[in-house]
Amino acid sequence: MVLITLVRDYIGRMLHDIPGMKVLILDSHTVSIVSVAYSQSELLKKEVFLVELVDSMSKEPMTHLKAVYFLRPTSDNIQKLRRQLANPRFGEYHLFFSNILKITQIQVLADSDEQEVVHQVQEFFADFCAIDPYHFTLNMEMNHMYMLPAVADPASSQSFCDRSVDGIAAVFLALKRRPVIRYQRASDIAKRIAQDTAKLMYEQESGLFDFRRTEFSPLLLVIDRRDDPVTPLLNQWTYQAMVHELIGIVDNKVDLRNIGKVSKDQQEVVLSSEQDGFFKANMYENFGDLGMNIKTMVDEFQQIAKSNQNIQTIEDMANFVNNYPEYRKMQGNVSKHVTMVTEMSRIVDERKLMTVSQTEQELACNGGQVAAFEAVTNLLNDESISDVDRLRLVMLYALRYEKESPVQLMQLFNKLASRSAKYKPGLVQFLLKQAGIDKRTGDLFGNRDLLNIARNMARGLKGVENVYTQHQPLLFQTMESIIKGRLRDVDYPFVGNHFQQGRPQDVVIFIVGGTTYEEARTVALYNSTNSGTRFILGGSVILNSKRFLKDLEEAQSISRTSSVV
Incomplete structure (x- = not known):
């Protein structure tokens, strides 16, 4: 279920x-x-x-x-x-x-x-918000707490952990399963949440979790957002993720009040795969295909509208009245999707996001430090690029080349500070302290592990169908490692004496610090094409780049005042 x-x-x-x-x-x-x-x-x-x-x-x-x-x-x-x-x-x-x-x-x-x-x-x-069939969030307000050590704010840190444990426990109680639990060793907060969850399930409320045993125990894996800071920094080009990045989604609702002339009943619209057939069919489609599918939907609606204008008999009138609620619903749906895609197209043009995103994808997916430095420098000098896009580009460059080109990195820091009035000094450096190469467990850029290097080379030789969607979240590698039994115990230890036997049929991956819709898409596409193991993704919040940067700024502010990093 x-x-x-x-x-x-x-x-x-x-x-x-x-x-x-x-x-x-x-x-x-x-x-x-x-x-x-x-x-x-x-x-x-x-x-x-x-x-x-x-x-x-x-x-x-x-x-x-x-x-x-x-x-x-x-x-x-x-x-x-x-x-x-x-x-x-x-x-x-x-x-x-x-x-x-x-x-x-x-x-x-x-x-x-x-x-x-x-x-x-x-x-x-x-006790969790089921956003999509395999994706849940806890909507936690103090999400930046995961970046800070417990001593920075003990009460808020404990509250953050307690809420995470409550949400995870409710998911497994709803599923009627008790999992074996693993966590990312490099993350203190992931370890703490995993251990507290195990204590609740195996000690404090062991009777409540004493469900019928299955052949293979489910797995709960608790990992840290900071292991993949790239995914929430990227512009998105598939429908659901793109709406969240450019407009914003809160509890499957989109606020359109600030978008031109929108009718009163369209000022807040629902974007749910359960309630909207068109969205369900297109939520993971890229922007180009989406435009074609919306055109088809508009053409179909125009045909229906034309036939409704052709009322000549009492029977025609009766049919129209009977079908009117469906007609109104379809009209609202067409209007909703056209409005959102039109607004996103406007933002893409205004912010030159196709140019920006191409460089972002190159930074995330391909090597070549000299070309990357030149591309980022050119975009920093471009007056039409927004401050936030400049900041994200420098962050992506820093995450990729922090050890390879410290001199060029300092040049980008200085240029960013001089070009962007809203730039907060030290924010990129704070990101590197939080999520730099020395802090990360996974092979984020596919350049540590021989298998990942070979895979990236093969992908480069074959070419990519769409340059804007070539990025694959680190989560995909983690899922592959779980399926193939390659998730290293030294990096992702088990809690207590409960070990995994065989390939798990149910896996819940909880990301402390938040999930993204790109990762939710990765999980959904895997579940739709594979049998044997079902993945469920959850996290403290759902991130877009705006929320990720806000959390980073709040954590930086607290760490400065408390002198704790």
């Missing part, structure tokens, strides 16, 4: 088993969990006539409604519930929690229910 199906099943059971008119009460986390899995029209079909946030509820009594709470089991939420149960607004209270409840929390709720309005308390393990 895939993650979206599991979450939808939880929500469906929650609402279906309670007949009558309902109000659904969520917190800031569960509102995202529900919104990506269930549409508003689906909630209405389940007789949910009101959705409220637990933080901002009205005080108006509504005893005719049944309250369905779906909350994270935090101490803050328990206290809010305690106060609301002391003065009930609703006729019935049905309490569902997205993760494991402590005995003490259950006791607090029982003591607070003096008027006996609580009809049930249940744990439904959906």
Whole structure:
């Protein structure tokens, strides 16, 4: 089963088993969990006539409604519930929690229910946002914490780890599996999360995770974003990843309010593979093919619109009225995709992204330091290149050639500082301290391992179908290593005495610091063409270059004030 199906099943059971008119009460986390899995029209079909946030509820009594709470089991939420149960607004209270409840929390709720309005308390393990069938996120606000040692901010660091463990645990409880756990040795935060997860699954809540054994245990691999800082720095050229990079996606929603003249009902649109057939078919297509497919969709719509104008009989009119909802839906869908692709084309032209991206891909995928230095220098001198694109180019050059050309690197640093008013001094150097070659485990540029060198040479000889999508995330190599049993124990040790026997059928890879849609595409394409091992990808957030740079700046700022790197 895939993650979206599991979450939808939880929500469906929650609402279906309670007949009558309902109000659904969520917190800031569960509102995202529900919104990506269930549409508003689906909630209405389940007789949910009101959705409220637990933080901002009205005080108006509504005893005719049944309250369905779906909350994270935090101490803050328990206290809010305690106060609301002391003065009930609703006729019935049905309490569902997205993760494991402590005995003490259950006791607090029982003591607070003096008027006996609580009809049930249940744990439904959906403490993660299932963005796509094989991709989840925890939407963590303090994502930059993964770059800082625990001593920089112990409370926030602990909170970051605890939330990661909660989310990972909920995924495996939903899948009804207990994994063997491995982590990236070079990352303290990955080690800590892996060990805390193992402690929860094998000690503190071992009974809860005591599922029926499978022939081969599932695998949880916890790795660090800093092992591949290249992927979130690149411009993207496949539909879903490109929308996130150039416009932004939050919980499968795209804000189009700042894009020219957009009709009121198109100011925020949903981009979900579960709810939009065109998007599902095209989310991994490159920009060129996408343009052709959108043209085909527009042509089909125009044909339907033309036939609807040809109403001559009462029967024609009846057919039009019957098909009108579908017609309106198709019209909205065509408008949505045309608007987004038009806006992305404008940004690509304005920022000269085809020129920039070609150099980015060369830096990420091919050797040649002299040519790379010349290409980056030329783009830094080009007045039409934006500050953020200049910064990303220098970062990519620095990650690739930090040891080979320190003199040229310093020249690029100086040029960047003189050309870009918004450049924050030392940010590229901070990236190298965080994710330079001495810190990385994997063969990021395919130039350490003989097999990867040969593979890159072969790819160069064959040529690449599309110069803009030739990059392959490091995650692809990691997945290959898992399938072939080549993931080195010395780099990715097991936690405790639980070792992998044979090839795992289910693998969850959790990236501390966040995933990208390019990596989610890699996982989805693998799962669609291979059988035997199914991969699920998750992380603390979903990154684009803007968010990655923001996290880097925030971590740099804290490390300066606390003198900790």
